[in-house]
Amino acid sequence: MxxxxxxxxxxxxxxxxxxxxxxxxxxxxxxxxxxxxxxxxxxxxxxxxxxxxxxxxxxxxxxxxxxxxxxxxxxxxxxxxxxxxxxxxxxxxxxxxxxxxxxxxxxxxxxxxxxxxxxxxxxxxxxxxxxxxxxxxxxxxxxxxxxxxxxxxxxxxxxxxxxxxxxxxxxxxxxxxxxxxxxxxxxxxxxxxxxxxxxxxxxGARADQTLSSGLLFLALLLILLGSTLPVWPRISARVRAHAQLVSLYPLWRTLTDAVPETRLDSPPARVTDAGDPRRTHDRLYRRTIEIRDAILTLADHAPPQLRDRAFDHAASLGFVGAHADVVAEACWLAAAREERLRGAASSGEPHPPASGGRDLATEIHVLTVLGTAFRSHATQDFLNAYHQETPV
Incomplete structure (x- = not known):
């Protein structure tokens, strides 16, 4: 060993x-x-x-x-x-x-x-x-x-x-x-x-071999660590970007399935996407763009009444401030996605999304938080209530 x-x-x-x-x-x-x-x-x-x-x-x-x-x-x-x-x-x-x-x-x-x-x-x-x-x-x-x-x-x-x-x-x-x-x-x-x-x-042969192997192992380990230390920031950034890419996959896939024209390429399976280490930063940048384009398109299917209901739902659960805005956005996005998949016409009243980042790093953070809210029980409860109140 x-x-x-x-x-x-x-x-x-x-x-x-x-x-x-x-x-x-x-x-x-x-x-x-x-x-x-x-x-x-x-x-x-x-x-x-x-x-x-x-x-x-x-x-x-x-x-x-x-x-x-x-x-x-x-x-x-x-x-x-x-x-x-x-x-x-x-x-x-x-x-x-x-x-x-x-x-x-x-x-x-x-x-x-x-x-x-x-x-x-x-x-x-x-x-x-x-x-x-x-x-x-x-x-x-x-x-x-x-x-x-x-x-x-x-x-x-x-x-x-x-x-x-x-x-x-x-x-x-x-x-x-x-x-x-x-x-x-x-x-x-x-x-x-x-x-x-x-x-x-x-x-003793055993003591000689043990000491020799231990010194050699330690020397190799230190040389290996020292020679790779200067590139650790790049490795760390790449690993972090890949983790962000993987975490955004569910939101990206769910939204762009309803608005496939926002995708540049055919979507890979989740395991395939997570296991692909190539062009990580380029794919992450493209993914944030495609999510945001899908959100802007789905916003056409979210009239003010739907947004108000989503915000009231978030407030009733105790969410306040920016957190309430994110939960409300996730709720009306889920409902707008359902309307889009049903082929409903847009409201004709597009609105900007409730959240957004100033640069790529903050945009990734915002979309990650939105993805978590989108998969939460709060959003699922809102969507179930919306199904019951909205005729098909």
């Missing part, structure tokens, strides 16, 4: 950022980091690793894949932070941060294939700790990982603490905290490697 959760989160972020990375080159390094980490965490479980090795017919190749992915991820995070620093200062980073990871990957491959491996290892660095090539392999990988994470941590804290950095700065501080935890992970791996080379029985 401790491997499945970060792997799933990393794949979600990787897929989510893919389109943006294709369109904006400056975001590709961070996307590559997430893709590499997602792949590394996917092959980390023993069952998956064994299946990969068996499929590719190379013993313990999954370990090389994980470590190469870790190297690529560390290099990509360092490139991302260095590019951000370059954007703010104009100082170009050294090309070494691109050359060194390539050399690291080549050395890892050379050490891995130079080691005779007679069996599938539970942990490559511990099961073959008596081979000097694997010791070199572990030192090369953890040394690069530690160096890259240390550099990224310094850069993150340096630029994240700037007073004008805003959410980007807070995100960098979280990323820097994550890379600092990753540095502890690298230090732990180096210490474990050396201890097991000196005395294989000195360090």
């Amino acid at each position: 401790i491997n499945a959760i970060p792997a799933a989160l990393l794949w979600i972020v990787t897929i989510w950022r893919a389109r943006s990375a294709l369109r904006r080159p400056e975001r590709r390094s961070l996307w590559l980091a997430f893709a590499a980490l997602a792949l590394a965490m996917t092959v980390r479980p023993d069952q998956v690793a064994s299946a990969v090795d068996e499929y590719l017919h190379v013993t313990d190749l999954s370990f090389l894949i994980k470590h190469v992915c870790g190297t690529v991820a560390a290099a990509s995070v360092l490139t991302f932070v260095a590019d951000m620093a370059e954007t703010r200062t104009g100082i170009r980073a050294s090309k070494l941060h691109k050359v060194v990871p390539v050399a690291t990957v080549l050395l890892l491959g050379a050490c891995f294939f130079a080691t005779p491996q007679s069996h599938e290892a539970d942990d490559l660095l511990t099961d073959y700790a008596d081979h000097v090539t694997i010791v070199a392999y572990g030192v090369v990988w953890t040394a690069y990982l530690g160096t890259a994470l240390f550099s990224a941590t310094l850069l993150c804290f340096r630029w994240g603490r700037r007073p004008d950095s805003g959410l980007v700065g807070r995100g960098l501080l979280l990323v820097g905290t994550g890379t600092a935890v990753g540095l502890l992970y690298a230090a732990h791996r180096i210490a474990a490697l050396i201890i097991r080379y000196v005395d294989p029985t000195l360090l």
Whole structure:
């Protein structure tokens, strides 16, 4: 489970950022980091690793894949932070941060294939700790990982603490905290490697694995949160807009079914509409327009006598002020909708609705309140009384 959760989160972020990375080159390094980490965490479980090795017919190749992915991820995070620093200062980073990871990957491959491996290892660095090539392999990988994470941590804290950095700065501080935890992970791996080379029985395998997995999980979580923090306001706004879109669906569907000419497109089913994440803000804007157009059309079927009866009904239930106006509007709208569906002629005396917003945000709020009133018992009681008093 401790491997499945970060792997799933990393794949979600990787897929989510893919389109943006294709369109904006400056975001590709961070996307590559997430893709590499997602792949590394996917092959980390023993069952998956064994299946990969068996499929590719190379013993313990999954370990090389994980470590190469870790190297690529560390290099990509360092490139991302260095590019951000370059954007703010104009100082170009050294090309070494691109050359060194390539050399690291080549050395890892050379050490891995130079080691005779007679069996599938539970942990490559511990099961073959008596081979000097694997010791070199572990030192090369953890040394690069530690160096890259240390550099990224310094850069993150340096630029994240700037007073004008805003959410980007807070995100960098979280990323820097994550890379600092990753540095502890690298230090732990180096210490474990050396201890097991000196005395294989000195360090318990279960305690080593638990601590290693915990540090890795915490580092990934902090990096994930920090890198996505700057876009949380947009995500929050999109989620809020989608919730508003869903909440307005009943009122929109009920009113526009009576006035279908106000709809631009055929109405989807409620589940389909709620499950569609595309063009949320555009659809919400269009929905408010269509509801308001339907209300204006139905107002032609609500003469002053009907409006007065609706207001008296609201007042008799104890509603006052603006609340009474909204309940009354919901009542006469329900009755006007029934008249429209029956094919009754309009009154010829259109009136503006009793409520309305000054901008999109207040209009959404007003229509949400109206939708709640439209579905209330007060409106249903008024409609039942209207049916009894009005001949068909």
